[in-house]
Amino acid sequence: MHATSGRGAYRAGHPVGEAEGTAARQEKPLGVPGKPLDRCTPFLTGLLAAAGVLVTIAVAELLLAASDVLLLIGIAFFLAVGLEPVTARLTRRVPRVLATAVVVVTGLGVLGGAIAAAAVPLADQAAQLQDGAPRYLALLRDHSTLLGRANEVFGLEAAIRSVEVSDVARSLAAVLGDAVIVVVLATYFVADFPRIRSALYRLAPRSRRPRVILIGDAVFRKVGAYLVGNVVVSLVAGTAAFAWLWAFDVPYPLVLAVLVAVLDLVPVAGSVAAGAATTLVALTVSVPVGLATLGFFAAYRLVEDYVLLPKIVGRAVRVPALVTVVAVLLGFALLGVVGAFVAVPVAAAVLLVVREVALHRLDRA
Numbered sequence: 001m002h003a004t005s006g007r008g009a010y011r012a013g014h015p016v017g018e019a020e021g022t023a024a025r026q027e028k029p030l031g032v033p034g035k036p037l038d039r040c041t042p043f044l045t046g047l048l049a050a051a052g053v054l055v056t057i058a059v060a061e062l063l064l065a066a067s068d069v070l071l072l073i074g075i076a077f078f079l080a081v082g083l084e085p086v087t088a089r090l091t092r093r094v095p096r097v098l099a100t101a102v103v104v105v106t107g108l109g110v111l112g113g114a115i116a117a118a119a120v121p122l123a124d125q126a127a128q129l130q131d132g133a134p135r136y137l138a139l140l141r142d143h144s145t146l147l148g149r150a151n152e153v154f155g156l157e158a159a160i161r162s163v164e165v166s167d168v169a170r171s172l173a174a175v176l177g178d179a180v181i182v183v184v185l186a187t188y189f190v191a192d193f194p195r196i197r198s199a200l201y202r203l204a205p206r207s208r209r210p211r212v213i214l215i216g217d218a219v220f221r222k223v224g225a226y227l228v229g230n231v232v233v234s235l236v237a238g239t240a241a242f243a244w245l246w247a248f249d250v251p252y253p254l255v256l257a258v259l260v261a262v263l264d265l266v267p268v269a270g271s272v273a274a275g276a277a278t279t280l281v282a283l284t285v286s287v288p289v290g291l292a293t294l295g296f297f298a299a300y301r302l303v304e305d306y307v308l309l310p311k312i313v314g315r316a317v318r319v320p321a322l323v324t325v326v327a328v329l330l331g332f333a334l335l336g337v338v339g340a341f342v343a344v345p346v347a348a349a350v351l352l353v354v355r356e357v358a359l360h361r362l363d364r365a
Helices: 015-024 043-063 069-090 095-132 132-143 148-154 156-161 165-191 193-201 206-247 254-262 269-283 288-314 320-362
Strands: none
Touching: 043 069, 069 095, 069 165, 069 193, 069 206, 132 254, 165 193, 193 206, 193 254, 206 254, 206 269, 206 288, 206 320, 254 269, 269 288, 269 320
C-alpha cells in the first residue's frame, strides 16, 4: 500500500479522490500500465505524422550542425573497434582499465618513438628541400623538362604559390587538436567497449538478438582486421619505398617514404598519389630513374593487392575490386580522406549484412 500526500483533500466521489484511492491500493510502486491509446483516430494520426516530420527535420539539422564532432566520434569508435581484439586478449590476464591503459600508452609510445627517431633526418631533409627550392622552381619553369611540361598541364607552380604558411600552421594546429580529441574518445570507447557492445545489441528485438550478435561481431572483426592490417601494409610500403629511393639516390628518401606510408593508408587513391609525387621527384635525378620509380610503384601496387593484403588482412575483409573502387570514391566524396580510409571495411560490413539478411530473405521469398 502506498500513501499519497494529497489524499483526503477531495470530497467523496471526486474523480481525483477516487483515482488517488485506486493509486494507493496498487501493489506496484508506479502502478500497472493501462491500455495503449487508439492510434487509428484521425487526430492522433495527423499529430504523429506532423511530429514525425518535425522530429526528422530537427534531427537532420542537428546532424549537420554537429557533423564535425560526429566525424571525430566515428573515427574514435573505428579505432576502438580495431584495438578491441588486442585489448580483449590482455583483459584475460589483467583488469579492463589496465589493459586499456597498456594498449593506448603502447600505441602512443610507438607513434611518438617513430616520430622522434625520424625527426632529425626529416628536419635535415626538409631543410635541404627548402635550399633546393630555387632549382626545382627553375625546373618547373623550364618547358623543355618533364616537370616544366607537367607544370603547364597541371599548374603546379600556381598551386604551390597559393599555399600560405599561416594557413598551413592553422591546419596543422586543427589536425593536432582533432587528434587529441580522437585519442581521448578512443580511450573511453576501448575502456567501455563491452558495455557499448551490450547496449547496441539490446536495441535489437529479443527474438532476433542472437543473430544480430553474430552478424555484429563479424562486422567488428572485419573492421579490426582491416585497421591492423592496413597499418602494417602501410609500414611495409614506406619501408620498401625508402629502400628503393635510397638505393637510387633520389633526394629526400625519408620524407618521401613517410609520405608513401601515410598516403598508403587510403586505399587505391592514396598509393596512386604517393607514387605520382615520388616519381616527379625521381625525375629530377634522371628520366630513367623516374621511369624505374614509376615501374616500382606499379609493381608494388600489384604485390600489395594480391600478396600482402590477402596474407596480412586475410579473407575477413576481402571485397571485390569494383566494390572497393566505388566505395573509396563514394567515401571520399562524402567525408574526404577519412571517408576513403573507412570505405573498405564499411563496404565489407554492408556486403555481409546484405548477404546474410537481404539476400537470405529474397532467396526464401
